Amino acid sequence: MFSAIQTVYGAQPIDTLRTPAKIAVAFCTLALFMELALKKIVLVAFDQFTDIDLFLMWDILGRNTEDWHVRILGSSAIVRSAHGLPVSVHGPLSEANSADAVLFVSGKEGIPAALAAPDFLPSFELDSRRQRIGSICAGAFILERLGLLSGQATTHPDARSSLQALGLEPVDQPLVCQGNVATAGGCLSALYLVGWLVESWFDVGKRRATLLPVLPAGQQELYDALIGLSIRQGALYDRPSQQETRHGMSSNW
């Protein structure tokens, strides 16, 4: 970090700087530290992505700029939503490999096309030991192809049989968490996926603060309870993985 600061100051040793410059260096150091401390969340999109899946997480997560930053990734500069909205992406798919959290959106036609594209799956080298990884609806099929799922998972109710055909056990609930990997089903369950991510990184308070601004007026307590319940319900399938960890076994989740 100091080498970056010294570059700004022409490699002049910091202890020879005058007081205003020292203050500037301290400020710069703090800013760099804060930037490095921000968690990096990426949302993976593709042509024909389901609009709500991307935009719901984008909006909820985008309201907090102190704890994380969010970027939309795609294999082309512009991806077009299922309903025809063009979205300029912020970076290539490979950026996902260095992110702290990678969330895959869905797309009834977009997912099969993405899975069939020769450059899509090979872009990812994800590691669930150091990254949180999640999916909405048919995004689960990407996680499956990346070898991140086994046992129980959830997806959109209409895609449940397709998940079963892959040897997974589809669960009729909005969130299934296994270690650092979570699948969510039904577009609005993005609420629970985001809630799980924030709560697992921070705490219940940060999760509540993150989701509160989008909850319906007069029903905030009701939704807060429902979100908490759904996250707890999603964690029910986490036990085997947790037990493995307790016994010092490595987990491929």
Added chain:
Amino acid sequence: MFSAIQTVYGAQPIDTLRTPAKIAVAFCTLALFMELALKKIVLVAFDQFTDIDLFLMWDILGRNTEDWHVRILGSSAIVRSAHGLPVSVHGPLSEANSADAVLFVSGKEGIPAALAAPDFLPSFELDSRRQRIGSICAGAFILERLGLLSGQATTHPDARSSLQALGLEPVDQPLVCQGNVATAGGCLSALYLVGWLVESWFDVGKRRATLLPVLPAGQQELYDALIGLSIRQGALYDRPSQQETRHGMSSNW
């Protein structure tokens, strides 16, 4: 309608056409009839609009192409969301005046800026006798300036006192319906606003079919009940207007 078809056929009288041409004319007539029968819903956006407000309604409503079509309107070719996404609009604000439903999105900074823009409010000549008109969160402030609100209304909880300062009675619930005008508060209450719109035009079945695809897996019945309850709750404030209608009085709702 027939004059349009005759233009296609060079003004040749239809009864002189051969059978294949008559079939084509019948097909064309049917297509035109279906197009005219489609209800037109517009979503009004502006720079610094709240992402989720626009995209949630856009996605839910955009899944049905048989009963209505949805367009995003703005005062410039591109509007930029609060989180920086540029969106190409489909038409100018004046298109709202001929729409069957006009839904205003929100924006903490976007709404004050839109209200202050000299070309924004004068673009609208809405008529709640023939149009359904709705708002999410601070969109209520546009409805208020257009003279469409009096008595009770709802908005985002953070903006409640500002609504009260305008002489309205803010209600701590997600939806308030008065005749053809509805206000919704808290981003996710877009669910209820869309539900109200579809149910008031069609029936409960169409409302359910419209919202079902986005509901969380395993919680569809719960959300369906909550949506139904919220719409019924929103209609509680509709009584005075209904009574006026029963007595043959005109209403400015």
